[in-house]
Structures are given as structure tokens and as C-alpha cells.
Amino acid sequence: MNAAPPHEAEAALLTCCGSLRWARRVAAHRPYPDLDALLAASDEAAYDLPPGDLAEALAREPLDQAVPHQGTPGATYTAAHTALRAAHAAYESRFGHSFVVCLDHVPADEALDHLLCALRSRLGNDPEEERALAADELRRLARGRLARLAARHAAAGPTRPGARPDSPYVPV
Template identity: 75%
Template sequence: MSPHRSTRLPGAGAHAATPERLNSATPGAAEAALLTCCGSLRWARRVAAHRPYPDIDALLAAGDEAAYDLAPADLAEALAREPLDPPVSRPEAPRVTYSAAHTALRAAHAAYESRFGHTFVICLDEVAPDEALDHLLSGLRSRLGNDPEEERAVAADELRRLARGRLTRLTLRHAAENAADDATGPRRPASYPDSPYVPV
């Protein structure tokens, strides 16, 4: 299951960052970084192939275009690479309330995966932390009523939105690392995490 909520996306300042490190990476390194944003190899290769990007808006537009063009097999590959059981932070709520909600969430996930044969994905970038659990549950329950074709389209759009947020955070993280390198000298490159966002 992949009910991810990132930290809220930065505002207009995010668009001042440039994907310099992604632009200068080798094709293999660029694809590896991009795969942390969307698990489709075709998507990652396509976004990497269109470098260099003058700014983050151009990168996000390329990511969107590549996501819209995913074939069913590419979508299945991306869904298969989403984390199955990300941690869910505990809201400020009584333990009994939280436990009941978590139990309901797991049951809904099991029902979803049984019905559609893939993990549930939803982008919660714009959802407040104290509303995330409710949003997850309502999203799961409402989407269980979709037919498989309709749900594939919804899941594809959620993956596209997740990729946008992850691309933004990847670019901002690289910009911060470059600034730190300029201040202190080059460091050993950090390995890419599974995802450059913070799950619920």
C-alpha cells in the first residue's frame, strides 16, 4: 500500500531551484534518481533523455508528459515499485481512536488490493497532517467502488501527482546539497533513498 503524504510542497521559492545535478548526472545516475520519483523505467528514461532542463517547471512538465503516456504495463511496473507498507505517523488522538482507524485502514487496503491487484496510491501533498488518516480512509473507501479501468486512470493520476512532488523535493534537496558543497567542499555522494518525501 502506498498512502503517502509528503511534507507540504514549498511555495514559489521552489521554482527558483534548477535541476542542475540531475542535468549533469550520467544517464544511469539520472535514471536511478528519477526512479525514486516514479517506478516506471520507461518514465525515468524518458525524463532523463530530455535533459537538460532550464528550471524545475520544465522538469515537472516533462514528468507530467511522460506520466500521461504510460502504457498499462508501465503503470503496473510503477505501482509494483511503490512501498507496500509505509509508516503512518500517529496523529494527536487517543490511542483507541488511532488504533481503530489504523485497523480500518489496513482492512480497506486489503480489500483494495484484492479487488484491483495492486497497491493503493494517493497523493496527500496538500492535506494537513491531522487530516491525512481520514483522507486516506475516505479515498480508499470511495475508490473501492470504481471499476478496474476507472481505477487504473485514477491511480495513474495519483502517481503523476506523487512524481511531481517527489521531483520537486529531489531538486530542492540537490540544490541544498550543492550549496553545502560550495560552502564546505565536495562530499561523498549520498545514495538515493527509496523516495525523497516523508510518508504519513
């Protein structure tokens, strides 16, 4: 991250948060002495994203977040997945953007329940309150993605340009 040309650093950062303003701000403050400094810069850049930049970042989020379903019986998973799709559709209809929630510290066997509960509870928010919650979840997602990106880079060298840090891509 520290040695990459600005356009490469920004491209890598955009895989962590879809706001170009955020990526440019984080890239502009390089070099970072350690991961904690990078994460602090990420937080600072994310805290005051204007509505347009937040909308840009939300638009670049996947429409259907992957949810671990390890150990969930097939019929139960199918019913839960159907409920999840319906809740996502209701959320997107109400707020005009994808639902985002950080599940980094949620055990895999609780992720689906956590996601469904969060979706249902946040559907009752007013748009301004939900915009603030979505911004905070994006900040948390960016932190986790940055940490995984840094860990993979340290372990295996540079990643493929454009690969999401939460994807299963393994650098060659």
C-alpha cells in the first residue's frame, strides 16, 4: 500500500469502500507506519462522507451479501434465504440502496439470524437515521476489508487489481 503508485493504491482501496473520495483521502496520507494507522485513517476518511459519496459507496456494495450457512439444514437455509431476499427487496425499496451490515465478529452459525434481525429492525428507521447507520456499517466493513487486504498482502504479496478483500482470490 505504501509503495504503490497512487492509482494502484486507490484501486485497491476501492475494493474496501466504494467511495472514490474515501479511497483518495486514504491513499493521499501514505505512508502508514502500521495497520493501526491505516485503519485510523480509514475511519477518519469515512466519518464525514458527504451524502453523494455515501451513495456512491453504497451503490458499489454487492446487492446480496454472502451469508455463511455452514451447518444449516437445506430446507431451513432455503426458507431463510427467501426471507432474506424479501427483506433486502423491502429495504432497497424503502431506502434506495443496498443493505449493509458488518458481520466480521458474528459467529458463522449466527450470521444468518443476525442479518435477518438487523434487516428487519432497520426497516423501521427513518431515512436520515438509516443513512447514518449505513455509513457506520460501511466504515466497519472497510476496516475489516482493509485488515484482510493487509494480511493477505503480507502473507502472499500483491492481490489481483479489483479483487474484493473478502473474496476467495488467492494471489499468485
